[in-house]
Amino acid sequence: MTEPKVVRMTAPTLRDVAQLAGVHPATASRALNPQTRPLVNADTARKVLRAAESIGYQPNPIARSLKTARSSTVGLVIPDLTNPLFPPIVRGIEDVLTPAGYNAWIVNTDNDPGREETQVESLRSRQVEGLIVATARREHPLLQRLHQSGVRMVLVNRRVDGLELPSVAADDDAGIAMAVAHLAELGHTRIAHLAGPQQTSTGVARARAFRHAMIDNGLTDDPALTVECGYWSESEGAQALRKLLDSGARFTAVVAGNDLIALGCYDVFAERGLTCPDDISVVGFNEMPFLDKMRPPLTTVAIPHYEIGVESARLLLDTLEDPERHPRSVLLAPSLVVRASTAPPK
Amino acid sequence: MTEPKVVRMTAPTLRDVAQLAGVHPATASRALNPQTRPLVNADTARKVLRAAESIGYQPNPIARSLKTARSSTVGLVIPDLTNPLFPPIVRGIEDVLTPAGYNAWIVNTDNDPGREETQVESLRSRQVEGLIVATARREHPLLQRLHQSGVRMVLVNRRVDGLELPSVAADDDAGIAMAVAHLAELGHTRIAHLAGPQQTSTGVARARAFRHAMIDNGLTDDPALTVECGYWSESEGAQALRKLLDSGARFTAVVAGNDLIALGCYDVFAERGLTCPDDISVVGFNEMPFLDKMRPPLTTVAIPHYEIGVESARLLLDTLEDPERHPRSVLLAPSLVVRASTAPPK
DNA sequence: AGCGGGGCCGCAATCGTTTGCGTTGTGATG
């Protein structure tokens, strides 16, 4: 004989729990919440817990958010999920947010400020408690406004000019220095830089680091050997390299602003019958997946993606629990992964 | 003289709009909603709209969700964002959801059923209106339950045994057939298959298609030449190939269950001093990014990722607006991209 | 003039929680 069971189409609510436990919903609420549990008698608390358990009660986060104006949710603002840089970062973020009782809401902006604005608006209206932003440009009115209106956020990989915000990134200086030193050791003297967009802090930081590193290695930094890319993309990288080659400049190696830019170079090599590293050495930045299987395997600066995610989530949690805390930024050490795209010049 | 402006820290609500427009909140609500706007006088509607505009009113989705038990949000359940297969699909999904007024909430399951369960639970409690699921296994109690409790969903790339659900995927049969035909034309006769996990519909579909294709091409399908991978991953692909090589089986080509499995083969080639395609040809499936830059560039079956996303979102919207509609499934035509990982056998 | 019928709009309940405040009951104290 199967127990006759009333099927309710709607999920059990706090009322149901209270009724079952023979208490008022308010009491049930207090009993369920560890924070307020001391306010109710231990016995009744047990009763409530048991009742909740028995009917599989799950609090309704929507109702809770409405009342508390909190959501246990943070927003991740990402320029392009298609960029393999981000998934591991996201993973790291989720791995610290989840145990802390938070959920992450991922939005794509496609590098489009308009889209970014509406996406962020939608996040805010859903009461996200903070933002992790990977789309920062040096001039970023939106972020300025958000910061002024008290939105908690942390930046990843980027900074905004004149805005003191917690941020986490790889140590660009160190990374570029390693790349240049590596090439210098191989004997390269004329090294080009395909810089990332100079509207991004990362783009300028790496370009600056490149100049310094050249000097530190006793090489001359020829401005004609630095070309800026409009985006951090393959096609922009290819464009930039074509421009450089067409200019007639002489160079035997290039350090690219990131891996995608470096891979763009591969396309140009194929177009023009150049071979890497025999004709030109190239080193990337970021260590995206599958580089070891490229042709040739790309030498690059590896950064700890997952840890970047982890750290940024931690920073956000910190500022959530103590908004007054002085903004802390963390720099993570990169490392050089030498593969077959770099060799001594001919 | 600057206009004295009252700064309110809290976002404007419907009440504020109503007050400003000199009407009752109910009227304001009706005026704001295009659906119910005909119920109010055109003039007052205009007044309300203007008022809303002037104070920058944005409806609070949380309050709305609480009342309507809807959320204009759908969940995307993805096994692993790190797999480059998914970002373009996500992009396609968002591109149709956004104009339709929906938002997407992405969750990762890491192929872990437990994690999947809690993630889905969290989605449901946030009143998502439907699910797009890319994690389906052939036996999938969770999805069975969800379906029974009336959750609307569509499957992407996968199916569940005995469950009539809308789904969208590439035409695995056609894709595998093209791959095998290509190898056969090159002169291969002993072709191996590194199959995907047989708990996934895709895994078995491709394995079956492989057998059929072998026969159709007048080749013999030797069961000893098919090895199953536990996951759709590089390492599993490598494992499977090692097993095959160690078994002493003779073969000159392999069709891999997907690109990652194929790339796993590359690792084994390096380990054992084999060269591709001279010693062994390999063809992948999915056309993930950057394959053209691999060593060697991987021949693969290209599937229209973006369109898969687009179609799955459309299907979901369809079932949302007419839940009774008979489940429709769409198959998208793949195409073969021949690169340098395939060549005639020596 | 009386009556019916729309068109518009307001009232108030509701969604499921949280929380300030008030009430009750108990034990301890003067």
Added chain:
DNA sequence: CATCACAACGCAAACGATTGCGGCCCCGCT
């Protein structure tokens, strides 16, 4: 025995929107 403190709990008002129902007014008809 009256009083007080305090623990434990209930009451009811929020949070911000949506929506069935009913009231009001005005118009047209007989």
